Amino acid sequence: MSNNITDIIRKTDLTVSPLEESNTIPSTWYSEQSVYLFELENLFSSVWQCVGHVKRLEKNGDYFLFNYLDNPLIIIKGNDGKIRAFYNVCQHRGGPLALEDGNVKLLQCKYHGWTYQLDGYLKKAPKFNQMETNLADICLKPVNIDIWEGLIFIALDEAPVKLSDMMNGINKRIAPVDINTLNFYRRIEYNLNCNWKVYIDNYLEGYHLPFVHPGLSKVLETKEYETELSEYYSLQVSPLKEDNIYGKGSAFYYFIFPNIMLNILPGRLQTNLVLPTSRNSSRIIFDYYYENINDDSKIKSIENDIAFSDEVQKEDIFICEKVQSGLESKGYNQGRFSTTEEQGVYHFQSLLKEYYGRYLL
Numbered sequence: 053m054s055n056n057i058t059d060i061i062r063k064t065d066l067t068v069s070p071l072e073e074s075n076t077i078p079s080t081w082y083s084e085q086s087v088y089l090f091e092l093e094n095l096f097s098s099v100w101q102c103v104g105h106v107k108r109l110e111k112n113g114d115y116f117l118f119n120y121l122d123n124p125l126i127i128i129k130g131n132d133g134k135i136r137a138f139y140n141v142c143q144h145r146g147g148p149l150a151l152e153d154g155n156v157k158l159l160q161c162k163y164h165g166w167t168y169q170l171d172g173y174l175k176k177a178p179k180f181n182q183m184e185t186n187l188a189d190i191c192l193k194p195v196n197i198d199i200w201e202g203l204i205f206i207a208l209d210e211a212p213v214k215l216s217d218m219m220n221g222i223n224k225r226i227a228p229v230d231i232n233t234l235n236f237y238r239r240i241e242y243n244l245n246c247n248w249k250v251y252i253d254n255y256l257e258g259y260h261l262p263f264v265h266p267g268l269s270k271v272l273e274t275k276e277y278e279t280e281l282s283e284y285y286s287l288q289v290s291p292l293k294e295d296n297i298y299g300k301g302s303a304f305y306y307f308i309f310p311n312i313m314l315n316i317l318p319g320r321l322q323t324n325l326v327l328p329t330s331r332n333s334s335r336i337i338f339d340y341y342y343e344n345i346n347d348d349s350k351i352k353s354i355e356n357d358i359a360f361s362d363e364v365q366k367e368d369i370f371i372c373e374k375v376q377s378g379l380e381s382k383g384y385n386q387g388r389f390s391t392t393e394e395q396g397v398y399h400f401q402s403l404l405k406e407y408y409g410r411y412l413l
């Protein structure tokens with residue numbers, strides 16, 4: 053089998069046809085090593101990725117670590133109150149500046165003890181003659197950072213779209229829910245034996261709900277389930293049934309291209325970041341945010357919500373791993389979309405073709 057990326061992603065497969073005539077993307081895009089490497093190198097290095105919340109950095113000097121596709125990062129609040137992101141990599145010989153989340157006055161490398169200010173500039177290098185070696189302009193390598201509604205986003209290389217443009221319109225649509233008022237509660241990670249795009253496709257349609265998630269139909273008014281498409285995101289929205297565990301309102305399921313999900317229910321936000329870990333495996337990071345995390349009477353309903361999400365997630369993992377086997381078999385190449393149920397999947401795959409095309413030119 054050829055490993056050349058342009059043999060696997062052919063120009064003709066990048067054409068976007070109208071939904072009713074379109075095929076799904078070829079199965080090799082979910083399984084070939086060259087596609088996985090191509091996506092890491094191009095797509096994932098230049099898109100905004102949601103890594104945490106400003107409330108995790110309350111005091112100056114607070115920081116947390118994030119390992120993004122084998123790039124160790126540190127997100128830190130400086131003495132000026134500004135939040136910055138750097139590679140957690142010392143500019144001497146690559147040592148780590150921090151090993152776990154915490155609070156510091158200075159960042160000190162764990163290898164030979166170089167210290168850095170919180171704005172990234174080198175402060176001291178033990179046993180170096182500062183004059184001779186000209187260390188003054190050494191700085192930790194910064195990472196692009198931006199904040200939307202308290203959520204911290206990073207991009208390793210310059211992202212082609214401004215974060216505020218990408219998220220435009222979400223706030224208004226979800227009102228009166230206000231993400232800014234929520235507090236970080238817990239992070240849960242799942243490892244899956246499927247390509248990251250299998251999980252995204254699956255997320256983007258409610259077509260599978262009756263078959264895969266019988267429990268969800270107790271919560272969602274699935275007859276009124278709708279999909280709305282925007283430039284860089286899509287929204288699946290469904291009114292909540294009466295007497296459900298969440299109260300009155302709607303469930304908003306936002307997908308932000310290429311791999312972020314914001315699952316919004318009254319008083320609760322769950323973010324998902326879907327990261328490729330190999331050609332046929334992925335890691336999904338769930339962050340949970342709630343309104344009242346210090347109110348003991350609310351903890352039971354929070355824990356119920358997390359347990360219910362975990363049940364739904366296990367159902368999705370089961371089917372996604374089966375789908376990966378199907379895609380890797382000789383029994384399948386491309387399929388067709390339902391025009392009423394799979395607009396979100398079509399929207400994602402169309403954007404993916406557009407982005408692939410940019411990098412292949």
Ligand code: FES
Pocket residue numbers: 142143144145146147148161162163164165166
């Ligand atoms: S690698 Fe950091 S001080 Fe040497």
Ligand SMILES: [Fe+2]
Pocket residue numbers: 254255260264265368
């Ligand atoms: Fe699902």
